[in-house]
Amino acid sequence: xxxxxxxxxxxxxxxxxxxxxxxxxxxxxxxxxxxxxxxxxxxxxxxxxxxxxxxxxxxxxxxxxxxxxxxxxxxxxxxxxxxxxxxxxxxxxxxxxxxxxxxxxxxxxxxxxxxxxxxxxxxxxxxxxxxxxxxxxxxxxxxxxxxxxxxxxxxxxxxxxxxxxxxxxxxxxxxxxxxxxxxxxxxxxxxxxxxxxxxxxxxxxxxxxxxxxxxxxxxxxxxxxxxxxxxxxxxxxx
DNA sequence: TTGTGTTTTATTGCCTCC
DNA sequence: GGAGGCAATAAAACACAA
Numbered sequence: 001x002x003x004x005x006x007x008x009x010x011x012x013x014x015x016x017x018x019x020x021x022x023x024x025x026x027x028x029x030x031x032x033x034x035x036x037x038x039x040x041x042x043x044x045x046x047x048x049x050x051x052x053x054x055x056x057x058x059x060x061x062x063x064x065x066x067x068x069x070x071x072x073x074x075x076x077x078x079x080x081x082x083x084x085x086x087x088x089x090x091x092x093x094x095x096x097x098x099x100x101x102x103x104x105x106x107x108x109x110x111x112x113x114x115x116x117x118x119x120x121x122x123x124x125x126x127x128x129x130x131x132x133x134x135x136x137x138x139x140x141x142x143x144x145x146x147x148x149x150x151x152x153x154x155x156x157x158x159x160x161x162x163x164x165x166x167x168x169x170x171x172x173x174x175x176x177x178x179x180x181x182x183x184x185x186x187x188x189x190x191x192x193x194x195x196x197x198x199x200x201x202x203x204x205x206x207x208x209x210x211x212x213x214x215x216x217x218x219x220x221x222x223x224x225x226x227x228x229x230x231x232x233x234x235x236x237x238x
Numbered sequence: 239t240t241g242t243g244t245t246t247t248a249t250t251g252c253c254t255c256c
Numbered sequence: 257g258g259a260g261g262c263a264a265t266a267a268a269a270c271a272c273a274a
Contacts, residue, residue, distance in 0.1 A: 031248070076262075077246070080263080
């Protein structure tokens with residue numbers, strides 16, 4: 001390349017080794033740090049343009065009293081340092097974005113849990129109003145699901161049971177219950193429960209790769225249907 | 239003073255572009 | 257095929273604690 005060969009010859013005699021002038025002159029192979037002025041000038045030039053055209057390289061080298069090769073090497077190393085710093089900056093930025101997303105997710109998740117609890121409590125309250133205490137105490141004691149509970153509500157309870165016993169995400173809602181017919185995105189066998197609307201949470205957070213029924217709710221006569229007559233949208237509670 | 243970690247300068251080898 | 261860029265690496269220079 002353009003580098004002038006400045007390799008130091010082997011010293012043949014001790015005299016040569018100790019000859020001050022000779023040593024100083026022929027030692028450039030030994031690394032010399034650039035002066036602060038040289039570095040400052042190179043930095044300024046780098047700020048303007050981090051790539052070096054041959055003409056600029058020659059000019060800079062002449063101006064700073066360096067070999068063009070040294071200038072080229074300095075730019076090379078400077079680009080490498082810049083790249084490293086840039087990677088660190090990118091990493092920090094991504095990390096803070098990620099942290100912020102996690103925080104958002106956590107607060108939304110809490111809000112979601114709160115709303116779920118609210119829905120369940122309202123459902124229980126409604127159930128209690130429909131079936132006042134004492135109406136069928138014995139039955140309630142032995143079976144938490146009243147026989148006259150609408151099919152949708154019964155299924156809801158089964159689903160809750162499935163969740164509470166820590167199912168591993170099997171596609172079967174209940175061993176004795178209806179097998180799931182839908183091989184698509186939802187596990188809900190809607191053909192078995194034509195009067196129900198299902199709110200499905202696609203990701204239950206358990207990483208089991210499946211969906212489960214958050215809520216299964218009966219639909220009133222004011223329900224909305226799509227063109228095929230299937231119930232759509234959220235339920236309207238009676 | 240010395241051992242050790244970091245920074246800076248320089249080399250090597252490979253790759254791409256003209 | 258030569259020039260120049262980059263990644264990996266070596267080695268000198270430097271900083272700093274013990």
